Amino acid sequence: MPRYRIDLEYDGGPYAGWQRQADLPTVQQAVEEAIFRLSGETVSIRGAGRTDAGVHATAQVAHVDLVREWRGDTVRDALNAHLRKAGERVAVLKAARVSADFDARFSAVGRHYLYRISNRRAPPALGKGKVWWVPKTLDAGAMHEAAQFLLGRHDFTTFRSAQCQASSPIRTLDRLDVTRLGDEIEIRASARSFLHNQVRSMVGSLKRVGDGAWSAADLKAALEAAARAACGQVAPPDGLYLIGVDYPAD
């Protein structure tokens, strides 16, 4: 059967995350139902990142096998029409035929996340649900400096959810940049793959560095403790965006 790669944008707010659940609306279900309306097929799609409830994506990637041969643009436009009709907050950015050995999850060699903090006294009005509101002024420079201790290959048990199902807590973090743009702090994280809640756990701990509760050495010690209890805080999902997935062919 022909395989299709589907690139997706979504507002995670109304969803209980990417992965299908029995009784809650999920992004996976929204897309699978749109596919059913297009082709009459009951399919199971696989995504590159299993984003949590409330987490957004500007560039999630999924794949699906369909019986018929469709033009990519037709799949994109038809799925978007069905998604809009159903009132979903999901859009298909691209759809394209790919070879049968492409797997959105297992072929991925890099994942990129953005975390947005609104760092001002006033709560977000336009950005509600799209940023983490931290009213106390954070030192983004100190956060960036401390973040560099987390780069490289480590046991990230401290920054891993107790529910994480990965067989190993070892990951290699390639990038963790913290920059301030006016009232907003942007944190960009890149790795081949992340543990469950890893980005939000690292951001929550970096926030402690930013507000002066932790030194850079405290962050390093938390990593080295390799114990979940050493994690500073888990940042809320609102500010997190899956912004890119890399594949060997790209």
Next chain:
Amino acid sequence: MPRYRIDLEYDGGPYAGWQRQADLPTVQQAVEEAIFRLSGETVSIRGAGRTDAGVHATAQVAHVDLVREWRGDTVRDALNAHLRKAGERVAVLKAARVSADFDARFSAVGRHYLYRISNRRAPPALGKGKVWWVPKTLDAGAMHEAAQFLLGRHDFTTFRSAQCQASSPIRTLDRLDVTRLGDEIEIRASARSFLHNQVRSMVGSLKRVGDGAWSAADLKAALEAAARAACGQVAPPDGLYLIGVDYPAD
């Protein structure tokens, strides 16, 4: 009575515009009710721009007279607490004592608007309600070039709502820039003041230039016709943001 300048951000989506109405929620009412909860005073605030239903602001300015002398930061934080409690999509960015001759509307010497167009095949998921979705590719360069014909002092009757209450249709447009950033087209408009629906009417007409229906000469002819019927289209409120107001002291 001490006068306060209040700088506001809001998501226009849930509101029937800035100005108080009998039976519909408005931004003015939301702020006036928060002030009542702070001081027990029933006040009428005046805003620099009377934004329409669905139009957003990152920097609206209003003023209000209160009986008591408050610290600006106290007013800001207290109003934000009341606005959040009431579930409003309005935030007070700043509040400050100003002299009695400051008038948010009549002292303003410049107003700045941003209009955002999402120009891609996929409908907006994250940007829903915050951009105008135009799937057909627009030529932003041609739009910018044509826009320059509108600069300067003109009779803007073509780009003015039939409901506009201004005594004269003459305005001086200082800036109308069109730029593309990836899939997004940004239009920035500046003037001492605008007529009712002027930015949205200009943007709707520029869109016709962008999609090839109009030439730059057609836009010029529409302006010179000085007739509402010559307007191309009125762009939807979703993409419009009041992003700045200038005062002589600034």
